[in-house]
Amino acid sequence: MTTGVLIGDEAKARAMDAADPLREHRALFNIPPASAARDPRAALTAHPGEPRAVYLTGNSLGCQPKAAREAVESELHDWAALGVEGHTHGRNPWLPYHELFRHTGARLVGARPGEVVMMNTLTVNLHLLMVSLYRPTASRFKIIIEDSAFPSDSYAVWTHAHARGVDPARAVVRLKPRREGDWTLTTDEILAAIEEHGPSTALLMLGGVNYLTGQWFDMPRITAAAKRAGCVVGWDLAHAAGNVPMDLHDWDVDFAAWCSYKYLNSGPGAVAGAYVHERHGQDAALPRFAGWWGNDPGSRFAMRPEFVPRPGADGWQCSNPPIFSLAPLKASLEIFDRVGMKALREKSLRLTAYLESLIDEINRDFAGGAAEPIQIITPRDPARRGCQLSLLYRRGSRDLLERLKTAGVICDFREPSIIRAAPVPLYTTFHDVWAFAKVLRDAVGADMTGNRP
Ligand SMILES: Cc1ncc(COP(=O)(O)O)c(C=O)c1O
CATH class of the missing domain: 3.90.1150.10 (Aspartate Aminotransferase, domain 1)
Known part of the structure; x- marks a missing residue:
């Protein structure tokens, strides 16, 4: 010694x-x-x-980018100077503010422009996306997650199954390492579970990087195997976004969501991200929980009762976004985009x-x-x-x-x-x-x- x-x-x-x-x-x-x-x-x-x-x-919680203060102060200034006119005449007009992330957000996770939107918080986004893409039937109703999933994900899938009239105890399959004392799952263990449960599984939803162990799952192989088995594939990217490079579109991932306060340094409770594959983004018939910000901007202010979803991930927005929370994200993503x-x-x-x-x-x-x-x-x-x-x-x-x-x-x-x-x-x-x-x-x-x- x-x-x-x-x-x-x-x-x-x-x-x-x-x-x-x-x-x-x-x-x-x-x-x-x-x-x-x-x-x-x-x-x-x-x-x-x-x-x-x-x-x-x-x-x-990531450290504060120095540019975050200026970004927030700039919006406070425009609010003071312009009041409601800031929606259209601010230096970064608030009406289309979320579009500032169209390209930076997409590049961050390897998506196409239009497949990513910044909105809400992570768990809320998982719920909204599951409303659309967890479609249980009598024979295909299971949801596969990791046993060491973040608790919020466990609650989300459990309550989703329950809300759809599916018994969560039957529906939720939790993947555990086979060997006593192992902390991480091997890719083979996950592929074997997909083989076993695939035909009865509606959704596989894992954390891209597990929050507890730091394991980065083999996202392309797991996605491909689950899709071959007929499952929808979603990823919780809380610990992956800004940490590891990804190609969500090319991997054919159906949906993903992440928070922005960790590796993305956008501050406590920062606005989260959501990715929806363009195949789903173009599908106006998908069920969803809609709000006016997801409506086609061309008819949004016509104030009609019928919902006309905007194509792409933008169509999942419900409310007009919190500008003072988006401003630090803008400052932060500019750094990611440069580097x-x-x-x-x-x-x-x-x-x-x-x-x-x-x-x-x-x-x-x-x-x-x-x-x-x-x-x-x-x-x-x-x-x-x-x-x-x-x-x-x-x-x-x-x-x-x-x-x-x-x-x-x-x-x-x-x-x-x-x-x-x-x-x-x-x-x-x-x-x-x-x-x-x-x-x-x-x-x-x-x-x-x-x-x-
Ligand atoms: C993997 C994972 N999923 C979900 C959450 C919940 O995030 P939120 O509170 O932003 O919904 C967290 C929070 O740390 C997390 O690490």
Whole structure:
């Protein structure tokens, strides 16, 4: 067992930052001060010169793009100056505001213009899309989800089945890893479930990247298999949008929805995204829960009672959108669009591999013949994960989290005992990753030697 040795090489982390082609982008964000980890109330009045936190929780709430304030203030200004005229004469007129995302939103997830709309929140969008695309019949009524789906998704599918008069206990199939102790599902396990339940399944709806384990499912293979079996395929992309590159249209995904407050850095409760394949977007006969903003804009103000859906994802909008919540999304997506998912993914692969190598080093140094102290439950194959690594620390993840906070690290804890660390490529540095691993190493070292502070 080695103790007291500096992990890895700090100079190497600094050198990787210096060579990082995306290094300038960190300056576009407000990174909270280190006191936000230790004493959040003090952080509210922190001196701007205070050292910044090691912020590894962009998978929960992304950091604020500096341009977000200006974007919101610009809309507040136009409201003050123009009142209702802002709908048509604002600098970004509010009536067609959602169209600002037509191309940036589509590029983000590999869709065609018109297949993506920004509206509502994630769970609401899943419900609206399931109203249209979960079409249970007497023989085909099941919904396949992962057993470790985010609770909101479990509630959504359960209540949808119930609302359609289908017994949820019969309808909802939850995929569990076959082997005791496994955290992630293999693609083969998912394909086998599709084979088994496919003929009676109406909808397969998984999280593109699982929120707990960070596993990125093989979306094209799973989509193709489920479609061959006759199922509709939807993806919850809360942890995938802005994290991994996707080609939703070419993969023939039927629908998807995601939130914008995680990797998309658009602020708490930010307006969510929805994707509907153009095949469905052109289908005016699909059942849906309609509102006036989904109506053809040409006849929207004719105030007639008949609903004429606007073609494309726009036709699923219900209400006129919250402009002050869309403004930060506009500021944020402009950054994504400039950088592009390809460059982000390239850095992300390097950053997460670096974190993994430092944790492996801790495990090597402290294994002592027994199980490794920190288990990485996220897949080791970089193609099967985004930036997040989920860590299981058997000696107590909650306690470890407190020690991380004291050291100025912000990451999070999820039941049963998992610390999620997400080095996001837009603003996390290699040095941040090094600093996080150093705290981990000191904590593990103290636990293993009994020298707890
Ligand atoms: C995978 C996943 N699905 C759904 C949700 C619920 O999102 P919302 O509260 O925006 O509806 C979350 C929230 O974190 C999530 O991570």
